[in-house]
Amino acid sequence: MRRHNQSNRSRRNRILIKSSTALLLLGALSPFALFSGQPLSAAAEEVTGDAVAHPEWKYSKVIELPEHSPYTELYLDPEVYAGAAADLRDLRIMDNTGTFIPFYKESSEEFSEERLTTYSATLIHSAKKGASTLFDYKVTPLAENVDILGNRLELGLPDVNFLLHTQLLGSYDGVAWEPIADGDLYNVNGRVQGSIELGASYRYGYYRLIAENNAANLTFPSLTLLRDTRVTHTDHFRQQQDAVYEIQQKERQTEIIIQNPARLNISGLQLEIGGNGSFTRRFELYDGEGRLLPAAGSGELYRLDFKATEIDSTAIIPDRASSASTLRIVIYNQDDAPLSVKGLKLEYLLDRLVFAAEGEQPLRLLYGNAEAAAPQYDIVNFKDYIAGEGKMLAGLGAAELRQSPAADTPQTSWFQGRTGFNIVIIAVSLLLIIFLARKLGRK
The missing domain is CATH 2.60.120 (Jelly Rolls)
Known part of the structure; x- marks a missing residue:
């Protein structure tokens, strides 16, 4: 009887050992169960959440902000035009938290309307000086006590073929003269050049035209002073x-x-x-x-x-x-x-964006989203007010190809996934069951 009891006790011990072995295997594999199917770098999204926000935009550029000012203007560059939608509807400015910053877009077309101020002038004196001829003109102001301001001269040309090199001088009083510009006036077989660009806006009330080597004694009886404000805007x-x-x-x-x-x-x-x-x-x-x-x-x-x-x-x-x-x-x-x-x-x-530099920095310009619609921000209603405010010029960094969060998930082995783990557990469990059953049946 004692030998039989010892045999039963020994059999129970072996079963406990095998069961313990199974439990140990399950315990060893349990970490895989807890983390199966989870990316190992799940915490990375918290650190770089700003970079992966709005992954539907393909490209981004860091906006290099100047000193703080109420409003900032940013000119686009060729890389943006190459990657953005043709009508630029997909442009967005994003802060470091992924929040969009309101802006409005301006283009040169908005400033392309030519605004001309025209002043008439009277020829008050002409004289021959060697081979050249001098023509002095007095500009008529638009109103009393209003400054004259012009950046281009238009002259009436003789109706003959000619080519003359000219010099232009300006004066406030018609006595002391200062050189301004030089250029060619010509009328050659219908090809006409009758204007002289001054290069800047001047307040002279008198202009002197020197027609060099004027052997034909050509005259220029009319002159018009213009101020073209379109050039300074564009x-x-x-x-x-x-x-x-x-x-x-x-x-x-x-x-x-x-x-x-x-x-x-x-x-x-x-x-x-x-x-x-x-x-x-x-x-x-x-x-x-x-x-x-x-x-x-x-x-x-x-x-x-x-x-x-x-x-x-x-x-x-x-x-x-x-x-x-x-x-x-x-x-x-x-x-x-x-x-x-x-x-x-x-x-x-180029086009430029105007915005208030708000939000957590760095700010980024996003572009490259064919599905995006043009944004509508309230700031566009205050363009006239913002135009009078001081604006600092921002720059753009290098283009960055953005990756979606899914693309950042590291590649894992097949057994780290949920399916692989289940297969391993089932296989180990079957082996243990078969092993224990054979041992118990043999005894």
Whole structure:
């Protein structure tokens, strides 16, 4: 009887050992059960929550803020145009908590309306001085005790072919004269230049025109002083860069294909023509769809090479800026040799954002979301008020390709997932059951 009791006790001990082994295996695998299917870097979202907020936007740029001011203005750059929607509806400014900052957008088109102030002038004196002729004009103010302010002169030209190099001087009293600018006046086969840009706005009440080498004794009886305020508003929106282009020579014409992958808003094209001598060529400008884009001026590229001076017009200015991805210039050579195009620069117009630098920094500009609609903020209703406020100029950092939170989840082994864990547990449990059953059955 004692031997039988010892045998039963031994059998129970072996069962307890096997059960304990199973429990130990389950205990060892339990951490996988607790964390199965969870990313190991789950806490990373708390640290970098600002960077992964709004993952539907593909790109971002850090906004480099200047000294604190009530409002800040930010000009976009070519990288933004390349990655954003064509109409810029997907632009957003985000602070470090993922909150959007209200802003409004301004473009040069809003300032492109030409505001001219016109002053008439009277020729009060002319005199011959050697081979040159002096013409003195007195400007008529718009009202008594109101300053005269102008930045361009328009002269009435003789109805004959001529080319004269001129100097322009200004005076407050008609006695002491100060040099301002020089330039060419001409009327050559219908190609006319009758204005002189002053480069800045001046308050002179008197102007003196010196027509050098005026052998034909040409006269300029009329002068108009203008103040063009459009230039001062739009200068900050203009940028220039070398164009990416290719030239194709076809029968009696030259085609220049200009690539604009960033969809910049191109407002001008400046051709560099090599060689010497005079030429005239008619041109046309098309977009990538073959639509004709009207251009300012006579529709000609020309260079008139004279003995003493050279005048040229090799710029193409579209009537309206174009953001087409491809532009095409067609130059009609007729039976002349093609022009030697040595280079081409494009001028493009920028847009700017105006906003209050609020929220936790750094601020970021988000762009690259085809599904986004244009935002509507109350700040746009206060544009006129903000225009009178002092604004600091911000900059943009390098473009960053943003990743969604799902893309940040590290890759895990198959057994760290919930399915893998269940398979392991079931397999181990079956093995233990089979092992224990065989042992118990044998005994």
